[in-house]
Amino acid sequence: MNTHSDPPEDLPADAAEVWREIVASNDLAGTVDRAALEAFCTLVARLRAARRRVNKEGMVVTDPRGRVVPHPALTVERQTAEQIRAWGDRFAPLVKPVRKRGYMADATARAIADAPHLRDAKFAGAVAAVKTLAWLIDEAQRESMDKLQKAAFGTIPTYLKACAELQITPASVPGVAESQNDGKKSSKAAKLAAIQGGLGSVAGA
Numbered sequence: 001m002n003t004h005s006d007p008p009e010d011l012p013a014d015a016a017e018v019w020r021e022i023v024a025s026n027d028l029a030g031t032v033d034r035a036a037l038e039a040f041c042t043l044v045a046r047l048r049a050a051r052r053r054v055n056k057e058g059m060v061v062t063d064p065r066g067r068v069v070p071h072p073a074l075t076v077e078r079q080t081a082e083q084i085r086a087w088g089d090r091f092a093p094l095v096k097p098v099r100k101r102g103y104m105a106d107a108t109a110r111a112i113a114d115a116p117h118l119r120d121a122k123f124a125g126a127v128a129a130v131k132t133l134a135w136l137i138d139e140a141q142r143e144s145m146d147k148l149q150k151a152a153f154g155t156i157p158t159y160l161k162a163c164a165e166l167q168i169t170p171a172s173v174p175g176v177a178e179s180q181n182d183g184k185k186s187s188k189a190a191k192l193a194a195i196q197g198g199l200g201s202v203a204g205a
Contacts, residue, residue, distance in 0.1 A: 008038060015045040022091050034126025040091050043084050050077040060063040104159075105131065118166060126166060133159040 007019035018041040053073040061071050071172055108131055112118055133155055140151040163169040 007033070007041070011038060011041070012045065014049065015041040018044045018048075026091065040084070040087055043080055043087075047080040047084060048075060050074075050080065076165070092106065102135065103138045104134040104141075108134035108163075108168075111163070112166075113165070115168050118168070123166070126162070130159065130162045130166060130168075133162060 005023050007016040011019065015038070019037060022037065022041065050073040054071050054077065057071060057073075059071055059074065063069050067120050112127055112130070119125075136155050137151055137159060140147040140155065160169070
């Protein structure tokens with residue numbers, strides 16, 4: 001049984017092969033315009049067949065009258081190529097940039113993986129943005145010290161803020177925060193004791 005991304009059953013084998021290539025390279029499953037893709041695949045298959053004939057038989061042939069003429073497949077190839085160009089990049093393969101692994105990207109990926117609250121699809125865009133920022137920081141480190149210094153005043157603070165928003169890094173170090181809170185409590189207690197002592201002195205007078 002065909003799925004939505006499989007080629008039509010009556011599509012010739014060579015065109016069906018093109019169909020599978022395009023669907024795989026574009027991640028079109030579930031969104032493909034089947035009628036348009038069928039027409040496009042037929043053109044590509046026809047172009048390939050014409051080129052195979054020219055490669056096998058040569059660019060010139062002898063016609064029934066014995067004259068040497070350009071191979072008819074050349075005309076088919078040219079006309080088909082023009083029709084394919086008219087489609088533009090509608091079915092052109094996606095170009096996916098190759099990203100090198102880096103410390104920031106890996107650390108960010110681990111932090112995200114350990115954050116169950118980010119598994120909701122609604123956070124997908126924000127998660128992708130944080131991963132991209134981490135990758136940019138890694139790239140800055142690879143490129144030069146100057147790039148890294150510039151990142152320290154732009155990309156890195158933005159990255160840290162985004163991480164805090166996604167709650168994949170604490171807004172402050174827990175130990176420091178607790179000691180600060182304890183210090184505030186001690187200070188408040190000391191002030192309260194002083195006030196109470198002052199009130200006692202007034203009452204004794």
